[in-house]
Ligand SMILES: Nc1ncnc2c1ncn2[C@@H]1O[C@H](COP(=O)(O)OP(=O)(O)OP(=O)(O)O)[C@@H](O)[C@H]1O
């Protein structure tokens with residue numbers, strides 16, 4: 235037992251003597267051997283050491299070449315190691331990135347962390363080189379920081395081919411998630427210089443909507459979440475089948491059912507930027523193409539209220555002169571004379587992905603209150619891959635809103651609300667409006683009774699409308715005679731006659747044929 239300390243002492247002594255001898259010889263070499271020879275000697279020594287040294291080292295420098303731009307590989311490794319090092323490293327540094335609002339942690343200089351990939355152990359070291367002239371110069375060079383990866387040489391192939399790619403991809407993903415997202419809008423046509431990004435102006439996108447706070451059928455919500463996450467992981471799949479990596483969503487439903495909220499939730503879920511494309515401000519197809527080329531990868535391109543945007547709805551547009559019930563505000567009506575010359579075919583080309591030869595994932599979302607007004611060419615499958623109906627509020631939807639707005643998951647008023655919701659049509663926006671505190675003294679009980687009152691009102695309204703419709707349909711029995719009389723007085727296009735009929739949809743099926751027949755007879 236007494237042997238052990240003596241052996242250790244001997245070892246230390248021997249090692250000390252060897253180091254001292256080496257230092258002595260090295261000092262003599264430095265002093266008497268010419269620089270050129272010394273360099274050669276160093277190089278041979280490194281080669282000799284490398285021959286016996288079983289590890290390979292790869293350095294990734296912060297700045298490469300003469301550019302003062304940080305290397306993307308370095309920042310990706312930094313981001314990749316941030317998660318690993320927060321768990322394992324003892325010395326960390328905290329920074330807030332230029333495009334981020336979060337504090338990000340990374341390894342401090344000369345810190346080392348281990349990582350494991352497919353059962354193989356690797357080590358990362360963070361280090362820096364300080365230039366000798368740095369301290370004396372008036373314009374000091376920046377410190378040259380780098381990461382060094384060390385692994386056993388028997389894993390060379392796996393590390394260089396698979397692990398490094400994994401690190402860079404993972405790092406890019408983390409960087410993107412930490413980045414502040416942006417909401418871009420297209421500038422007015424006249425001021426556009428056709429130079430990519432200048433066509434878009436942006437603000438920081440900070441919408442708090444998430445799928446968790448979105449009120450909609452749970453199974454439908456889950457389907458969308460899965461669709462989005464499959465899409466975002468399908469780079470290789472899209473490349474294999476030769477399709478542009480994009481996905482089209484058509485969101486339709488009455489105002490206030492959460493179409494815009496859903497877009498924000500999608501952007502937050504995928505950490506994508508949003509490009510809100512105002513088609514009425516786009517001069518022509520060329521400008522549309524330039525705008526789209528100016529969008530970045532991993533973004534959602536949104537065209538809201540597509541039915542109100544330009545002459546995209548084909549022939550039927552001319553027929554829809556009368557604003558329907560619940561139609562958009564005046565400001566959202568299409569701009570016509572002298573405005574945009576974007577055509578349906580221009581837009582279809584864009585959706586078909588001809589422009590997106592530059593690759594990169596993009597989601598295109600159209601929203602509309604009137605899906606039936608859109609040209610079928612615009613909505614056919616393959617162009618708009620997913621059609622999502624955003625509908626009136628269900629009881630499940632209400633429960634999500636009650637949790638968001640009141641932090642209430644159960645309440646005695648829920649039973650009557652559930653019953654009323656089967657009898658009245660209200661949008662999630664209506665429900666949200668009632669659940670929101672109007673004063674500081676309003677509590678959950680008050681908000682829920684407000685909602686019950688609103689539901690009762692909606693129920694009465696629905697009842698009155700039904701009664702009116704019934705009255706109208708009984709009047710309709712006399713109509714063919716009246717219409718025939720009008721037609722004899724003043725012949726019209728069959729379409730216009732259809733417009734005059736109340737309850738147009740039902741009339742289309744049962745009576746349009748009859749009226750057209752009458753016209754032909756004339
Ligand atoms: N499904 C929903 N889940 C959660 N909140 C909703 C939902 N639908 C509407 N809201 C609330 O109502 C407000 C209006 O909704 P939103 O703007 O998303 O409706 P929209 O369908 O886009 O309407 P429009 O057709 O008029 O553009 C939102 O700010 C949100 O607070």
Ligand SMILES: [Mg+2]
Nearest residue numbers: 493494538601
């Ligand atoms: Mg909207």
